[in-house]
Amino acid sequence: MFLHGTSTINAQGHLEIGGCDTVELKEQYGTPLYIVDEALVRQRSREYVEAFKASGLSFQVAYASKAFCTLAMCRLAEEEGLSLDVVSEGELHTALEAGFPVQRIHFHGNNKTPEEIQMAITAGIGCFVVDNFIEIHLLNAIAKDNGVKVNVLLRVTPGVEAHTHEYISTGQTDSKFGFDIGNGSAYEAVSLAASQSNLNLLGLHSHIGSQIFEVEGFQMAVERVAAFAVKVKQETDVTFQVVNLGGGFGIRYMDGDTPLKVSEYVKAITDAVKEHFAAAYTTLPEIWVEPGRSIVGDAGTTLYTVGTSKDIPGVRKYVAVDGGMTDNPRPALYESKYEATLANRANDSVEETVSIAGKCCESGDMLIWDVELPKVNTGDLLAVSCTGAYNYAMASNYNRIRRPAVVFVNEGQSDIVVRRESLNDIVANDLIPARIQKQPSLNA
Ligand SMILES: Cc1ncc(COP(=O)(O)O)c(C=O)c1O
Numbered sequence: 001m002f003l004h005g006t007s008t009i010n011a012q013g014h015l016e017i018g019g020c021d022t023v024e025l026k027e028q029y030g031t032p033l034y035i036v037d038e039a040l041v042r043q044r045s046r047e048y049v050e051a052f053k054a055s056g057l058s059f060q061v062a063y064a065s066k067a068f069c070t071l072a073m074c075r076l077a078e079e080e081g082l083s084l085d086v087v088s089e090g091e092l093h094t095a096l097e098a099g100f101p102v103q104r105i106h107f108h109g110n111n112k113t114p115e116e117i118q119m120a121i122t123a124g125i126g127c128f129v130v131d132n133f134i135e136i137h138l139l140n141a142i143a144k145d146n147g148v149k150v151n152v153l154l155r156v157t158p159g160v161e162a163h164t165h166e167y168i169s170t171g172q173t174d175s176k177f178g179f180d181i182g183n184g185s186a187y188e189a190v191s192l193a194a195s196q197s198n199l200n201l202l203g204l205h206s207h208i209g210s211q212i213f214e215v216e217g218f219q220m221a222v223e224r225v226a227a228f229a230v231k232v233k234q235e236t237d238v239t240f241q242v243v244n245l246g247g248g249f250g251i252r253y254m255d256g257d258t259p260l261k262v263s264e265y266v267k268a269i270t271d272a273v274k275e276h277f278a279a280a281y282t283t284l285p286e287i288w289v290e291p292g293r294s295i296v297g298d299a300g301t302t303l304y305t306v307g308t309s310k311d312i313p314g315v316r317k318y319v320a321v322d323g324g325m326t327d328n329p330r331p332a333l334y335e336s337k338y339e340a341t342l343a344n345r346a347n348d349s350v351e352e353t354v355s356i357a358g359k360c361c362e363s364g365d366m367l368i369w370d371v372e373l374p375k376v377n378t379g380d381l382l383a384v385s386c387t388g389a390y391n392y393a394m395a396s397n398y399n400r401i402r403r404p405a406v407v408f409v410n411e412g413q414s415d416i417v418v419r420r421e422s423l424n425d426i427v428a429n430d431l432i433p434a435r436i437q438k439q440p441s442l443n444a
């Protein structure tokens, strides 16, 4: 198993993360357990900030909180000097509760409700990333009612197809997001937004997809956004102070994944900005990015306890753990692949190939097909790596399974940042209408 960040194997042959023995973490917190390597999250955040500083351009690195949004994570992002991208009242509320500086929060989404817009305006949000024509009118009207002018970026689709799973690819023309540059709707959106009394059109936004390993897609997006910005400037005199190039920077989940260094993605983007804006923009726009997965993805590990197994001779052996698609729906949704190791016997040699099943009543509830492990026994601890992004964030209560706890580990210390849901939490919002209150059974 590839050891990410501070992960090591200690003298007892146990997987250790952030100086904490995972066997002890299981004893203390139970399983399933999301473990976050705090030092690695900080390291990734700093890689972005340092790379942008080296470019000499003005910048904001907005952590895409959709990847993993909790109070502690928002605080950590603030400490590292990041901005924050939120896409719902829930993410905004989390950020505000964490005391995140509201001027550095950017509000995304293709269907922001009037209530969400009002909430963000009341809070004094830094910027809205506007997605469609209805939103331009709605936002302007609500801003006017509030007697304020709000900063906006317009989300444009540059017509770049990122080489990634189609469900997480967003920069192409046929997308639910944004104004298309190619068919003229982005141009129309700029004219409309620039003429609104209560919108301050700061710039453009483009996000081409997620888990991208090459720089070409980003370079092409910059080129197209720049060509569009230059045309707009020449024809309408509207200039853009900010260009946001979204997130999507890939990480290593498996052998064979070939992400670039953060600095390489950032250099490619900032060089492309310098190249393509220079002719028409004497002052280059400020560059914003929105990494999510690449800040938290490889810092996360999920720890499970092995329960039952089923060996089908000549077919395969299923090994079931005490979690599954409820804490990690990505294999079921995107056929995502993960690596795993036995955390309590991390030095033992490989003896069998097994498939890791979850405990949901669903055949598709598989975490890993065909992983090589030492002989797996009931009670072993299985650690699945790279689960920091879009795992806790996308977890569900299917089968009324409780969401696991999240623990931050760093330099031998572990701290719960999200407690495990209780059985009471499971029924906390349930109500029984009076007409079906307990009565003698109809069949009695
Ligand atoms: C608009 C926007 N920004 C940022 C992100 C974060 O992407 P990633 O986690 O791949 O960096 C996404 C998700 O793909 C997104 O839709």
Ligand SMILES: N[C@@H](CCCC[NH3+])C(=O)O
Binding pocket: 066, 168, 210, 330, 334, 389, 390
């Ligand atoms: N949730 C997706 C990424 C989509 C990000 C949002 N645009 C994943 O797990 O890979």
